[in-house]
Amino acid sequence: MIYQIKVTLKDVGLPVWRRLLVHSDTTFEDLHYILMAAFDWAGYHLHEFDVRRSDGERMSVTRIGPDDDTNGSDLENSFPFAVDEAFTSQFLPHLKLRNEKNERLSDWIKKEKDRILYTYDFGDNWEHNIVLESILEADPSLTYPTCIKAKNDAPPEDSRGELIEDGIDLVNPDWKEIVADINEVFETDNWKDEFLSRDDLF
Structure with missing residues (x-):
């Protein structure tokens, strides 16, 4: 199945969003790269x-992220601020990050209006609302992922202060x-490798 998702960048002063079609079995790791390309983030x-919402039900504290080699395996390593010892002992056992390589969209968003919050760059704190708009049959004339509509440019890396x-x-x-x-990025053979090896990231 194909998921039509709308991804809206929050708190940038005007509407900035992308409407994307992705396979329902896309891993969260691959979704991260799709969002990097869609918003032209360097990664x-x-x-x-x-x-935030799964199978029509509101969720709480279900976080998914990279494994130990990047973000760290738990919330203590991924929080953008210090976590004191009392907080750690009380809450961290329940707040382990699920590995994004193992989790798929279809595991978590199953009904229209199911929702995920994606945060990129804990310093600038670029938050993106991801909403499942429709569940579709695959169109053999299309390749996936694909973008079908968009609104305005995304800000460049490390520009929160300038944006404010x-x-x-x-x-x-x-x-x-x-x-x-x-x-044009998505239609390139091995697009993810090509995107990550760009020479214009900085």
């Missing part, structure tokens, strides 16, 4: 998924150009 900051000072113009009325640029 060198920490990230985490927080399932109104130093960045994100307005882009040409949504078709945004979509074409994103899909």
Whole structure:
């Protein structure tokens, strides 16, 4: 099955979003890379998924992220602030990060309006609302993932301060150009490897 998801970047002063079609069995690790390409993030900051609504039910404290080699295996390593010892002993046993390589979208979002919060870069704190809009049959004329609509440009890496000072113009009325640029990445053979090996990340 194919999931139509709308991914909206929060708190940037104007609507910035992408509507994407992805396989329902996409891992959260692959979804991370899809979002990197869709919002033109470089991918060198920490990230985490927080399932907010699953199978029509509200969730609490279900976090999914990279394994020990990147973010660390638990919340103590991935929180953007210090966690004191009392908090750790009381809560961390219940707040282990699930490994994003092993978790699939279909494990967690199953009904329309199910929702995930994706955070990229715990310093700038770019939060993205991911909402399951529709569950579709695969179209043999399409390749997946694919972007079908978009709104405005995403801010560049490490630019939260500049954005707050109104130093960045994100307005882009040409949504078709945004979509074409994103899909040009997705249509490349071995697109993930090609995207990660770009020489224009910095």
